[in-house]
Amino acid sequence: MYLSADDRMRFLNRIEVDQATGCWEWQAGRNKDGYGRMKVGSRDELAHRVSYTIYKGPIPHGKIACHSCDNTGCVNPEHLWLGSNEDNTQDMMKKGRHRSAGSLGSRNPRSVLSEADAIEVLELIDQGLTNKAIAAKFSVTHSTISCIRRGKSWKHLPRKAAA
Structure with a gap:
């Protein structure tokens, strides 16, 4: 995804750092699952994916940005890691967050x-x-x-x- 200087500035203006957790809480729109949303060009993008792209680089095809903090509203790049859907599911199960x-x-x-x-x-x-x-x-x-x-x-x- 291409991010203009304006996109990057809008991103930075929409975060608030939680000192207790280190999470960068997204302060703008969210989807039904609590993930931040941001308009980039004509597309609606997930804010944590925007963060990953800004701070760590492009997300390869077939990979997703996963949260180590398990906070869907967090956009802190240090709390994000690349993985597959299967990796994300395994992480969820390992942490006991799967449906029981x-x-x-x-x-x-x-x-x-x-x-x-x-x-x-x-x-x-x-x-x-x-x-x-x-x-x-x-x-x-x-x-x-x-x-x-x-x-x-x-x-x-x-x-x-x-x-």
């Missing part, structure tokens, strides 16, 4: 159904009801029901064997 069994079903904070509701959904699927009909009964989207039907969500619940 405690996040299954209704324990998952994003769950919109209770365990009993999900079991009933599976029974209605077995009875041949459509995703749309089941979704209306539980006031959820048809894609929520589709994910249950395909085993993408609530996969820990027992299902009837396919006939």
Whole structure:
């Protein structure tokens, strides 16, 4: 990514150093996952990638800028390292930040159904009801029901064997 002198100055004006952690906290826009965002030319870039590029150089194809501090809002280049998606996943697992069994079903904070509701959904699927009909009964989207039907969500619940 090409960064103009103006881009670099805007970057520097949008950070605040946390003295306790050493993190450079991004003070402008963030995405839904908490990563800083910055407009560079006509593109929206992740602020930690901009930081890496400014201070350490270009990010090679197939590599990502990973956080050693695990703070998505941090843009301190000393807290960033290059790795693959697999490296990042291994780092996450090594630090115990991966999703655990405690996040299954209704324990998952994003769950919109209770365990009993999900079991009933599976029974209605077995009875041949459509995703749309089941979704209306539980006031959820048809894609929520589709994910249950395909085993993408609530996969820990027992299902009837396919006939």
